[in-house]
Every structure is written in C-alpha cells, then in structure tokens.
Amino acid sequence: MKEVGIVNRELARVLSAQGHGDLLMVVDAGFAIPKHADVVDISLSENSPMVIDTLTELKKFFSVEKLIFADKTKEVSPSLFDKITELFGDDVPVEIVTHPEIKELSTRVKSVIRTGDFTAFANVILVSGAGPRWYCEK
Numbered sequence: 001m002k003e004v005g006i007v008n009r010e011l012a013r014v015l016s017a018q019g020h021g022d023l024l025m026v027v028d029a030g031f032a033i034p035k036h037a038d039v040v041d042i043s044l045s046e047n048s049p050m051v052i053d054t055l056t057e058l059k060k061f062f063s064v065e066k067l068i069f070a071d072k073t074k075e076v077s078p079s080l081f082d083k084i085t086e087l088f089g090d091d092v093p094v095e096i097v098t099h100p101e102i103k104e105l106s107t108r109v110k111s112v113i114r115t116g117d118f119t120a121f122a123n124v125i126l127v128s129g130a131g132p133r134w135y136c137e138k
Contacts, residue, residue, distance in 0.1 A: 073122070
C-alpha cells in the first residue's frame with residue numbers, strides 16, 4: 001500500500017502522465033473546466049483544500065519550469081499571487097496572460113486539479129519541467 005508522497009490515486013496518475021513541457025492546471029472551485037479535460041476533483045468543501053496548500057504538496061513531487069497566471073489573479077488576489085510565486089521561487093519564470101487567454105490555454109492542458117478554493121481567480125497553469133535530478137554529461 002502506498003503510504004508516502006501523493007497518496008490520492010488519481011492525482012498520482014495525473015502527475016505520472018506529465019512530461020516535459022506538458023501543462024497541468026490547478027484551479028479554484030468555480031473555474032469553468034473544459035468538458036474534455038482530464039479532471040482530478042479534490043474539492044471537499046468551501047476552501048478545502050486551498051490552491052496554495054495543493055501547490056505546496058505538489059511542489060514536493062513535481063518539477064515546474066514556468067507558471068502561467070491570468071492578469072486577474074495578480075489584480076484581484078495579489079496576496080495569493082505573491083504566495084504562489086514565492087513558493088516556486090525566483091528560478092521559475094512567471095507568465096501573465098489575459099483572462100480570455102488563460103481560458104483558451106485551459107483547453108490545451110493535459111490535466112486539471114480542481115480544489116475547493118473560493119479565492120477569486122485562484123487558477124494557475126504549471127508547465128512541467130525537468131527537475132534537479134537531471135544532469136548533462138557535458
């Protein structure tokens with residue numbers, strides 16, 4: 001029985017399917033998820049779990065090379081934006097797109113993780129990257 005790491009079977013499946021450059025989106029409870037999307041819904045109740053808590057756990061096991069936010073996130077929920085960018089650090093670039101662009105990008109993500117977060121515009125796309133385990137001989 002799996003007792004360490006991500007123990008949610010669907011979440012573990014989704015993370016294992018991500019390759020370099022694939023898009024994974026973590027969204028709030030109200031995000032209009034495209035019908036075709038592979039969704040792992042981990043929402044339990046209002047604000048449980050929160051997007052920041054979900055990202056904190058994902059970061060332990062998942063490498064990210066870029067974050068993509070809608071401009072509305074920084075505008076409407078600046079403290080959440082700051083917490084997320086601080087969590088991933090200065091080495092992970094941040095791209096800001098318009099709200100319509102994030103909606104369009106959501107149609108191209110490989111998977112979506114839906115949380116119970118009621119923070120407005122608490123949505124972020126993670127671009128899968130190669131983590132520190134990878135090396136180049138030269």
